Amino acid sequence: MQKPVLVIKLGTAVLTNEKGEIVQATIKKVAAGIAALTGRYRMILVSSGAVGSGRGFFSGYKGTLAERKAAAAVGNPILIRDYQKHFSAYNIPVAQALCERHHFSSRPRFLQLKETFEEFWKNGILPVMNENDLVSNVELKFSDNDELATLTAIGFDAEALLLCTSVGGFMDGDGKIIPQVEKVDGRIMGFVQKGKSSLGLGGMLSKLTFTRLATSLGIRVVICGLGGVEPFAEALAGRSGTSFTPRVSNLRARQKWLASGSITLGSLYLDKGAVRALEQRHSLLSVGIRRLQGKFAAGEVVQLKDEEEQIVGVAKVKLGVSEMTATLKSKNTIAAHADDIVLF
Numbered sequence: 001m002q003k004p005v006l007v008i009k010l011g012t013a014v015l016t017n018e019k020g021e022i023v024q025a026t027i028k029k030v031a032a033g034i035a036a037l038t039g040r041y042r043m044i045l046v047s048s049g050a051v052g053s054g055r056g057f058f059s060g061y062k063g064t065l066a067e068r069k070a071a072a073a074v075g076n077p078i079l080i081r082d083y084q085k086h087f088s089a090y091n092i093p094v095a096q097a098l099c100e101r102h103h104f105s106s107r108p109r110f111l112q113l114k115e116t117f118e119e120f121w122k123n124g125i126l127p128v129m130n131e132n133d134l135v136s137n138v139e140l141k142f143s144d145n146d147e148l149a150t151l152t153a154i155g156f157d158a159e160a161l162l163l164c165t166s167v168g169g170f171m172d173g174d175g176k177i178i179p180q181v182e183k184v185d186g187r188i189m190g191f192v193q194k195g196k197s198s199l200g201l202g203g204m205l206s207k208l209t210f211t212r213l214a215t216s217l218g219i220r221v222v223i224c225g226l227g228g229v230e231p232f233a234e235a236l237a238g239r240s241g242t243s244f245t246p247r248v249s250n251l252r253a254r255q256k257w258l259a260s261g262s263i264t265l266g267s268l269y270l271d272k273g274a275v276r277a278l279e280q281r282h283s284l285l286s287v288g289i290r291r292l293q294g295k296f297a298a299g300e301v302v303q304l305k306d307e308e309e310q311i312v313g314v315a316k317v318k319l320g321v322s323e324m325t326a327t328l329k330s331k332n333t334i335a336a337h338a339d340d341i342v343l344f
């Protein structure tokens with residue numbers, strides 16, 4: 001039987017010091033922690049830190065979009081060189097896997113990515129993923145690497161996703177790490193600190209949002225730090241960080257992909273009746289759509305939102321935005337087929 005997949009994501013703040021430099025001792029610890037788990041898992045490392053590693057090469061760096069892209073292009077090879085150095089102590093070659101959204105939004109491209117990763121694993125190679133910042137299209141960028149890691153974990157049907165942060169876990173209102181969260185509900189969302197580190201993109205809000213997506217699709221998430229002797233093994237054993245219990249998911253691989261590729265170019269705001277109908281596995285009719293937002297064509301994936309504007313799922317739509325707008329009042333037009341809808 002194949003080993004399960006484990007996705008570990010490292011944010012900029014856990015990899016860099018206050019000057020924005022990559023801390024070698026941290027990379028060394030990461031290599032030791034991953035090497036210790038290779039017998040149990042097929043591993044994917046999603047690593048931020050390219051912008052942090054490269055920005056020192058740009059005089060008067062202010063963090064404009066062009067500067068970030070340029071810094072990432074300089075920083076990525078530096079980051080990979082550091083990983084190579086420390087993983088070579090364990091005879092683990094590393095592969096750089098720079099991805100963009102279309103690798104997830106197109107099913108054939110995603111399947112190709114999966115096949116390539118199988119080649120890495122067969123040969124004992126660790127894929128190190130990051131967004132291809134230099135060329136990624138601004139409108140279709142991943143919101144951050146928490147999203148990239150989540151889409152990867154869902155697409156590869158990972159057993160667990162570790163989101164490593166500088167704060168070591170998810171804290172309650174008193175600043176104490178909550179060891180276990182059964183469900184990401186309003187109370188849990190209420191504890192979120194909106195802040196984020198200056199070099200990275202994600203923050204706790206982003207982590208929780210993606211944790212909710214991953215757990216709703218059956219993937220366990222642990223938000224953890226890099227403290228302790230074996231941080232990843234400790235986090236997986238529930239001895240550190242915050243473990244989020246996955247929901248039971250009966251979704252098939254294609255539906256999971258649909259949800260993971262939720263590169264949503266728009267949103268449909270549904271009424272209560274439409275949400276109820278979708279829960280009973282009916283198709284979405286235009287009559288249940290109160291309004292829509294964004295630019296999308298037939299065959300693209302959009303978010304579905306309820307009357308409280310909470311995301312309830314995603315759908316691959318049968319109609320583009322103008323056709324759909326024209327049919328909003330018509331009862332019988334199918335906006336999305338039941339097989340192309342995934343509710344969270």
Ligand SMILES: N[C@@H](CCC(=O)OP(=O)(O)O)C(=O)O
Binds near residue numbers: 048133
């Ligand atoms: N692609 C960027 C990472 C952006 C990002 O998501 O950063 P973070 O919020 O620190 O995980 C980089 O490598 O610097």
